[in-house]
Amino acid sequence: MDIARHIALIDELCFRPFPAEHDHHLVVLSGSHGLRGGGDPAERAVTVDQYEKERDAVDARLTERWGESEILNLLTVLLRTERAEAIPEPWTELSARARLAYLWEVAGTGRWVALAVADRDATDEVQLLAAVTEEAPP
Structure with missing residues (x-):
């Protein structure tokens, strides 16, 4: 767990220009190895717990700086996309991959x-993601 490295990358992304092809950054801060394709459910649960603790540690540091985070239920965003509602990126991708997001407006x-x-996908690796966008959450 390298919280300082995660914070430094998030800080950089807050000021780095967006790629020409889209208006956001989406990065993997930490990722599992060997859980793709189902893997061991017990190992997956331990990894999810580890990344949730890592997320909470980053949340604590960013809360000191930017104030209390908001929690976005990505399940509702996913349901809205399934009803063909136009949800912008990175929110569509986040809702397909995660259950909730901690948010700050910087x-x-x-x-x-x-x-x-x-x-969310038991056949894929577990990842701690950070997204930076000018697009307000839906």
Whole structure:
């Protein structure tokens, strides 16, 4: 768990220009290895727990800086996409991969930061994700 490295990357993304092809950054802060394809359910549960603790540690540091995070229930966003509602990225991808996101609107940047543990797909790796976007959460 390298919280300082995660914070430094998130800080950088708050000011880095967006790629030409889309208006957000989505990065993997930590990722499992060997859980793709189902893997051992007990090992997966331990990994999810580890990444949730890592997310909470990053949340604590960012809360000191930016104030209390908001929690976005990504299940409701996923349901909205399934009803063919137009949900912008990165929110569509986050809702397909994670259950909830911790959010901050970063003062003075016009950007939003989201942290999420991507564990929705049991056949994929578990990941701690950070997204930075100018697109407000849906």
